[in-house]
Amino acid sequence: MTSEEYIRLYQKYIAGECTPEDEELLFGYEDNFMLQNPFESEKESAKEKELRRKIYGRIYKTINKKEVNIYKLWAKYAAAILITLSVGITTYTVHKKDLEREQTKSVSVKPPIPIPVQDSSAVMLTLSDGSVISLDNANNGLLTEDGSSKISKTADGEVEYKITNNWGYLNASINKLYVPKGSLYKLILADGTKVWLNSNSTLHYPSDFKGIERLVELSGEAYFEVARNEKMPFVVKTKTSKVQVLGTHFNISAYTDDNIEKTTLTEGSVRISQGGHNVVLKPGQQGLVANKNTEIKVQEVNLKQVLAWKEGYFLFKDDNIKDVMKQISRWYNVDIDYETNTEGKLFGGIYSKSKDLDELLKGLELTGIVKFKIIPEESTSKGRRVIVMD
Numbered sequence: 479m480t481s482e483e484y485i486r487l488y489q490k491y492i493a494g495e496c497t498p499e500d501e502e503l504l505f506g507y508e509d510n511f512m513l514q515n516p517f518e519s520e521k522e523s524a525k526e527k528e529l530r531r532k533i534y535g536r537i538y539k540t541i542n543k544k545e546v547n548i549y550k551l552w553a554k555y556a557a558a559i560l561i562t563l564s565v566g567i568t569t570y571t572v573h574k575k576d577l578e579r580e581q582t583k584s585v586s587v588k589p590p591i592p593i594p595v596q597d598s599s600a601v602m603l604t605l606s607d608g609s610v611i612s613l614d615n616a617n618n619g620l621l622t623e624d625g626s627s628k629i630s631k632t633a634d635g636e637v638e639y640k641i642t643n644n645w646g647y648l649n650a651s652i653n654k655l656y657v658p659k660g661s662l663y664k665l666i667l668a669d670g671t672k673v674w675l676n677s678n679s680t681l682h683y684p685s686d687f688k689g690i691e692r693l694v695e696l697s698g699e700a701y702f703e704v705a706r707n708e709k710m711p712f713v714v715k716t717k718t719s720k721v722q723v724l725g726t727h728f729n730i731s732a733y734t735d736d737n738i739e740k741t742t743l744t745e746g747s748v749r750i751s752q753g754g755h756n757v758v759l760k761p762g763q764q765g766l767v768a769n770k771n772t773e774i775k776v777q778e779v780n781l782k783q784v785l786a787w788k789e790g791y792f793l794f795k796d797d798n799i800k801d802v803m804k805q806i807s808r809w810y811n812v813d814i815d816y817e818t819n820t821e822g823k824l825f826g827g828i829y830s831k832s833k834d835l836d837e838l839l840k841g842l843e844l845t846g847i848v849k850f851k852i853i854p855e856e857s858t859s860k861g862r863r864v865i866v867m868d
Contacts, residue, residue, distance in 0.1 A: 600658040603629075603637060606651035606685070613637060613663070625651035625685040627668050639668040641686050650684030657698070659811035662788070667694075670705035671712065676787050678733070678808045691722075699731040701788050719752035719767045719774075728759075729784055735804075741765045742784045750774055792829045799823040799848060803866060810835045812852075813861060818868045823847050839864065 603611045605624050613631060621629045627639045637655065657663045657675040665673045668686045675681055679698020692712045704712045706725025714721045716732035718739050726746025732739040741750055743759040750757045750765045753772030759765050764784070766775040786793035787805075794802055802825050803814045809831055825845065829838055839850040853863040 600656075601661055601663050602656045604654040604656070606653060624653060627651075627685040629653075629685070634664075636664045636666055638666040639685060641668050650686045650688050652682060653685055654680060654682050656680045659808050662790075667692075667705075669707065669710075669712075672703040674701040674788050676700065676731075676808075696730055696732055698733055699729070699787065701727075701729045701785065703727045718769055719750055721748050721750050723748045729788075733808075737769055739767045739769075740784075741767075742779055742781070744781055744785070786828070790831050792831065793827075795826045796824050797826065799825060799866065802842075803864070806835075806838065806864075810838075811862070813863045815863060815865045818848060818866055820866070835864075 601613045603613055603621075605611070605622065607624075611621055613635075616631050618631050618633050621631055621637075623629065623642070626641055626643055628642050630638050630640070632638055655663065655665055655675060657677060657679050659678045661677055663675050665675065665681065665683075667673065667683060669692060671692070673681060673694075676699035679696070679700060681694055681696055681698075681700060683694040684692075687710060690710065692707070692710050693715060694713070695715045697717065700714075702712075702714065702723075704723050704725050704727070708724050712723050712725070714730055716730065716739055717734065718732070719741075721728070721730060721741050723746065726748060727744045728746075728748050729742040729744070730739070731742075741748065741759065742764040743761050745761055747761075748759050750759065750767065752767050752774055755772050755774050757765055757774040757776055759776065762778055762781060764777050764779040766777065780795065783793045783795055792802075792805060792809075799820045800816075806812070807814050812835065825842065825847070829841065833841075836852065839852070843849055849867045851865040851867060853865065855862040
């Protein structure tokens, strides 16, 4: 039995769709490695315990084989994989779903995943005159003109700027794109630079770049594919630092409620400047800038983990429960309360953002580390909330 055949069979078992023949095949599958599960319930039968041990053993072997590409497997089946790194237990639940996206594309803009927020039309473009366009409600085609650029919404849901003329415009008009919780959006700037904005993020940028640099300001998280222009460096300004490039691909996470800004380079080179300090990153490196510290730290990172948001899924790796819940809060538009000590409670794994909040939390509960309670919006004046408990 191949690993994919085993996973499909396990999926049927979890969904309660196994025939007696399927269960016999699943129970009869032999593993050389057995991983004991400390969260076994005393109510489980010997047969259930044996199945659980075999499932963990098989999955442990599968995800550690070098020839198995877990990310390709996720792309095919929209996997929800929970790997409890802190206690050495692996839980793996796969939900088959065809994402219908080309292998050559890293992500589709406004990916076809349900947006778990009540106001689905909250992606807003603010023009230099203060007028606001709700992009989700706007028709495809030309939206408006601002300064020397025409602004259009493409068939893929992107916002695209194209320069029409430079006559009579000495200063570029400043626009703002706001992406709310639960959304992703792609923007193509006037110079051809592509920007993916993560949920709860804002980008200020000119409708056309003039002068000695291409300056944009970011609050939140964004991935940039910068069009090369050696005569006009591209600069991203955040609340703490500046990142300067000529033409490269990189990610910046600079949320206002985070204590550390993270700049991650995937291609080319970037220079981070803060408080008189400068650091040049190489591909695969991440620069860390703390709000109250001028020192810039550099570390090697897993690029798939950093860019998971852009691909439409969560990827945790030995992350504290508070960091996990912060990402969940931004995507599902919920507030988080804690009724447990979070120290030492670490999570890891992959989970598709297409799943609803309840399903995600039930999956996380399988680790046995914490439990969750969802407080509906109608029960509180503060909106929907999630309580993290022992």
